[in-house]
Amino acid sequence: MYPMYSQTLDESLFLAVKYNNIEEVKSYLDKGANPNAQDEYGFTALMYATLIDIAKLLIEEGTDVNIKDNAGATINVYC
Template identity: 30%
Template sequence: MDHIHDGNVCHCQSANPSVVETMDELDFTRGIWISAVNGLLDEVTQMLAEGTDPNATDSFGYTALHYAARNGHYAVCELLLQRGANPDIKTKSGGITSLHRACYQGHLKIVQILLEYKADPLASDSDGKIPLHKAAENGQVEIVKLLIDQEGKAVSVADNKGRLPLDCVSSNHPELRELLQSRR
């Protein structure tokens, strides 16, 4: 493996090439994102106090809020939002927001706080899916109700394939199908 040291190439070998980390991986493990993934409120608080941007993105365009929302870490989400995290930042790949992630995973309290901080319930990802599609896909009844109450016209939003949120509901969730049909 070649390394560059002071402008010169070194031809040293790693003892175990499978444990070599890329610069992106090193940045991730040293950044706010790993603390957010793991719900480490004290570490996130410290990093923000030291000047870390709450909207800093990793190499894939994910923010700490994306990671905390997906993993159900309410206190971390609340802190990030209080410190200016933008809930509508979209990832580079997929164009998803923190609200998409929380809706799909079924984290109702996080969906509520994201909406309180003005997350856009009509933000679409690269497939044209809005958070309601994601909640419907994964059978998140309470979140579907909340999203419809927040933005009633969401039930009529079609994704890039022309599918409405109703079309994303599996047959295992007849009550969800009924709810979405009744709101159209």
């Protein structure tokens, strides 16, 4: 788990996604991390996902694939 590196569940979720740790992603989602949270660039965790299993999990947990980042792009631009 990554709590010492971040301040919130949402930030921890982002780190788990970036480190490709699906078990941690599940754990943070179970604890209430928001799959639609956006970072300072407007990116969601899904926009950082590089593993298909993590992307599927985030979508199953309610990630809105139509959220736009600060540049106005959705996940479709990054796939």
